Amino acid sequence: MSETTTTEAAETSGTDATPQDVRSAPSDELAAVEAEGTRDGESVAAADDSVGDPGAPDGESAGDDDGADPGQKPGSGRGKTSIRRLEEEGEVAADYLEELLDIADLDGDIDIDVENGRASVAIVGEDGSDRELRRLVGSRGEVLEALQELSRLAVQARTGERSRMMLDIAGFRAARRRKLEDVAARACQEVKHTGQAYRLEPMTAFERKVVHDVVAVAGLISESEGEDPGRRVVIHPASA
Amino acid sequence: MLVDVLEHLVRGIVAHPDDVQVRTRPQRRGSLLEVRVHPEDLGRVIGRSGRTATALRTVVKALADGEPVRVDVVDVDRGR
Numbered sequence: 001m002s003e004t005t006t007t008e009a010a011e012t013s014g015t016d017a018t019p020q021d022v023r024s025a026p027s028d029e030l031a032a033v034e035a036e037g038t039r040d041g042e043s044v045a046a047a048d049d050s051v052g053d054p055g056a057p058d059g060e061s062a063g064d065d066d067g068a069d070p071g072q073k074p075g076s077g078r079g080k081t082s083i084r085r086l087e088e089e090g091e092v093a094a095d096y097l098e099e100l101l102d103i104a105d106l107d108g109d110i111d112i113d114v115e116n117g118r119a120s121v122a123i124v125g126e127d128g129s130d131r132e133l134r135r136l137v138g139s140r141g142e143v144l145e146a147l148q149e150l151s152r153l154a155v156q157a158r159t160g161e162r163s164r165m166m167l168d169i170a171g172f173r174a175a176r177r178r179k180l181e182d183v184a185a186r187a188c189q190e191v192k193h194t195g196q197a198y199r200l201e202p203m204t205a206f207e208r209k210v211v212h213d214v215v216a217v218a219g220l221i222s223e224s225e226g227e228d229p230g231r232r233v234v235i236h237p238a239s240a
Numbered sequence: 241m242l243v244d245v246l247e248h249l250v251r252g253i254v255a256h257p258d259d260v261q262v263r264t265r266p267q268r269r270g271s272l273l274e275v276r277v278h279p280e281d282l283g284r285v286i287g288r289s290g291r292t293a294t295a296l297r298t299v300v301k302a303l304a305d306g307e308p309v310r311v312d313v314v315d316v317d318r319g320r
Contacts, residue, residue, distance in 0.1 A: 096252045103244045104303050135302050143302040146295035153284070153292065154252040 087112065089119035089165050092158045093151040097123060097167075100147075108133050108169075119165035121151065130170035137172045144169050145204065166206075177210050184214035184235075191220055191235050198235045202226070208233050242309060246273055246300055253292070254281035270308030273300065277313070285313050 090112035101108050107126040114120065125133055137144045148167035155163035168174060180203075187198045200211060208224055211233045215222035221236040243262050251257040256278035265272045275296075277285050286293045297311045 099248055100245065103248055104241065136299075138298070138302060143298055146298035149292070149295045150249055150253060150299065157253050157255065157284075 083114055086114045086117070086119040086165075089155045089159065089163050090114070090121050092155045093119065093121045093163070093165050093167070096151055096154040097121065097147070106132055106136070115166070119155075119163065120168070121165060122168040123170070125170060133170040136169050141172055141176065141204070144172055145206075173206065176207065180207055180210045181214050184211040185218070187211075187235055188215060188218040188220055191237055192218075195237050197237070200233045200235070202230045202232045204229075205231075211235075242271075242300055242304060243273060245303055246275065246296065246311065249296055249299060250275055250277065250285060254278065254284055256281055267308075267310070270304075270310070272310045272312060275311065275313045282313070282315060 094110045094112050098110055101110075101123070108123045109126055111122045111124065112119070113122070123133060123136070124130065135143070136147060138146075144167065147169070148165070151167055152163040152165055155161075155165060166173070183200070187200060191198045203211065205228075208231065212222050212224075215233075215235050220238050222233050223236070224231055224233055226232055243264050247260060247262040250262070251260045254260060254277055259276075259278035259281070261276040263274045263276075265274060275285065284292065285296075287295070293311070293313050300309060300311055
């Protein structure tokens with residue numbers, strides 16, 4: 001647990017916030033809270049779904065989108081998480097997905113990138129039209145999540161290493177991220193204004209992760225509560 | 241097409257891709273896709289709490305054009 005704690009603090013500062021901004025997540029304070037087993041220990045977003053991560057035998061890894069996000073885990077010795085390695089992950093996933101598009105007779109271009117310490121693969125419409133590809137997203141992104149999960153397993157089958165690659169299709173995640181950042185920012189204002197905790201709607205691991213990041217930058221504290229699919233973020237005032 | 245999709249999706253995630261077989265069985269309505277894999281790969285294809293099998297079903301259904309389709313992972317160790 002303390003390892004993921006450190007991870008979260010380090011990762012938060014690795015995104016946009018300077019370490020000073022991340023008042024909510026100084027690592028030793030979190031570690032202490034966590035040791036006491038209070039609910040705030042869980043505010044470590046990384047502790048959220050990534051607990052079962054290292055060495056877990058199967059595909060549970062998708063959950064670690066939530067907190068254990070950008071970047072490798074410091075101290076966990078994943079030196080292989082080099083750019084080259086992540087590019088390779090992206091290539092394997094892209095091959096897997098490209099053949100799927102072929103078989104299903106769907107048109108799409110595949111972009112490979114490395115972002116925030118993860119391989120990132122995006123399928124976009126060839127002629128600027130994403131309509132056809134929306135079948136691979138689903139009404140609430142459920143098909144996209146399924147394909148991301150399978151792509152990660154395909155990478156793992158090839159490389160022997162668990163992958164945390166992110167998949168986007170037809171800009172779905174990008175749009176969802178923008179919307180959630182907005183929702184989270186408004187919730188943070190509310191919490192600062194009222195001094196009361198604010199409970200958000202249930203979200204996927206990816207969505208909770210977006211919210212956790214916004215909350216950390218705002219200098220507040222967030223935690224996840226409940227079990228999927230009802231798992232949700234609660235934002236607390238900084239002084240909580 | 242769905243058979244090929246499913247076969248590709250499964251082959252990509254197992255250790256023994258050559259042992260992957262997908263057969264389609266017509267049902268009264270829609271079809272049933274039966275997946276057979278090497279016994280060592282069974283756990284991978286099903287996943288923890290059936291998570292991987294669910295992901296496979298989700299993708300196949302999305303490409304089925306609303307036609308009812310079932311996906312079963314057959315445990316070849318148990319009979320047949």
